[in-house]
Amino acid sequence: MNIPFNIPYATEQEIRYATQALKSGRLCGNNQFAKRVQAHLAEKHGLQNAFLVPSGTAALEMGAWLAGLQPGDEVILPSYTFSSTANAVVLTGAKPVFCEIDPKTMNADPEHIRELITPKTRMLLPIDYAGIPCDMESIVSIAQEHGLIVMVDAAQSYGSRYQGKACGSLGDLATFSFHETKNISCGEGGALMVNREDWLQRASFLQEKGTDRSLVLYGQKTKYHWVDIGSSYLLSDILAGVLLAQLECEDRILELRGKVTAAYLEFWKPYAEKGMVQIAPYGQYEKLNSHAFWVVFDSETNKEKFLLGLKERGVYAYIGYMPLHSAPMGQKLGYKPQDLPRTQEIAARIVRLPLYAELANDGLDYALGSMELVLETIYGDKR
Ligand SMILES: Cc1ncc(COP(=O)(O)O)c(C=O)c1O
The missing domain is CATH 3.90.1150.10 (Aspartate Aminotransferase, domain 1)
Known part of the structure; x- marks a missing residue:
């Protein structure tokens, strides 16, 4: 018998919704299926303000820009994570500062985060490894003490809950992945959860190539302009249809x-x-x-x-992550394997x-x- 590591779940409904999107002639982002996905997230989990994006990676990048990271800033994140978590930081010119994990959960160790804080620290970026929520109570309290932004890489934790709230609704920002390897998938897809009202408008500019097109759609302007940095952080409505079918089951x-x-x-x-x-x-x-x-x-x-x-x-x-601080790119950034001995040692013994x-x-x-x-x-x- 052959037991693969993962088989994506699929029903016939994905095909029906994708076909409906195709036939509607409205295939680009933020159309009917995107709206239905957003409504589902809000009704089912209280997850408000989801920006549907092409991947968990894109969600992290858009979040890093939205947080206003700049060269000279430091962001503390676990070394035990996927490359995308760190890349989102590096792309803005900020510096990833890697912390150890708590061996009981494999998530960022709040005590070590505390030790790594400097006057340059701007953001904490923990992840919810294996769908297990990170210690947000401690992380948020550290962030409040030092006036830091919190973005949670919740790529793996859609559907988990922490202290009465859905993962993704905690922190200033949170990111989901709907990649083929995740519980809910549309092949490649993701969402940036913007949990701050005051960041919503700018998020819509970043998502739409740095334009204020969203204001035209809401009838607040007649023409849109280039107003900010941005990229094409949009999920096609064909894939939003596939995603909706998955979410419904x-x-x-x-x-x-x-x-x-x-x-x-x-x-x-x-x-x-x-x-x-x-x-x-x-x-x-x-x-x-x-x-x-x-x-x-x-x-x-x-x-x-x-x-x-x-x-x-x-x-x-399979094995788990190869720690980022000791990976070739981590070493290019100046890290040595011995900098995070606990992470290095546990990562060598883990199996999924x-x-x-x-x-x-x-x-x-x-x-x-x-x-x-x-x-x-x-x-x-x-x-
Ligand atoms: C913790 C974590 N962050 C980010 C990502 C990137 O998500 P995506 O593959 O949707 O870009 C993954 C994906 O595997 C992940 O596990």
Whole structure:
């Protein structure tokens, strides 16, 4: 049997909506499907003011410009993240300052963030790794103490909740990804959540190539002009149609992914209790979106054996991020691998398991059976 790492969820409705968008003759951004997506986000999760953009990467870039980052500014973000989080900072000329992760959650460590603050710090940019919300209570309180902007890279946490609120609604700005690898996908897509009323108008200028076209659409002007920097941060309505179809079955997707997570949790708990692996503290959270399930092994060698053993049985698990500070680009920026020893060490031991909705219906037993067999070869009687 073959168990891939991910299979995007799909229904026939995506095709119907995409066709409707095509036939409408209004294919560009911010049209009927974009409006329906925005209404869905607001009604279902209280996520107001979503700007639909071509990717999570574009959302981060638009957010960085909207935050007004400039050369000389510093932005604190975890090294344990995707390149796009850091690139958004670098593109503005600001400097990414990498912080350590909390090994219990793999998210930015607020204590280390605090140590890294300088008079140049302008923004905090944590991520919600694997759909697990970062420690926003501490992060927001640090930001308030020092007058900093908070943008959350919520690429992976659409559908998770933190202290009674949807991920994406916290912080000044937050970014979602709707890439093929995410729970809800339109192939490539994303959203910038602008949680500050006073930034909404400028966000619409940045999204529309630096023009005030939105004012013409709202009937406030008759002609639009070039008024600011900007780019084409718009999601085609064809893709917004695909996205809407996915969002309309988000509960079903979550239910199926939740079954896989529950099975993984039950399976891995005894290993975690015996100290062979570490898993996230799932019980601590109000609602998680089952985006990813990670396991940190007790050694890099055991992690490698596990990945290889599973692969031999056709089960595809993967490593996590390669830390950014020790990546070639991180080193070009002046970082050394030893600058963040905790991140460097944990990243070498982490594995992400296959997780997609259809796995709940087909292949879960095989995946778990394979994990059991491979773990037996690694830990034998110690299990
Ligand atoms: C944490 C994080 N940030 C940003 C991105 C970029 O999103 P996209 O692929 O939609 O550009 C990803 C995507 O995998 C991600 O995991």
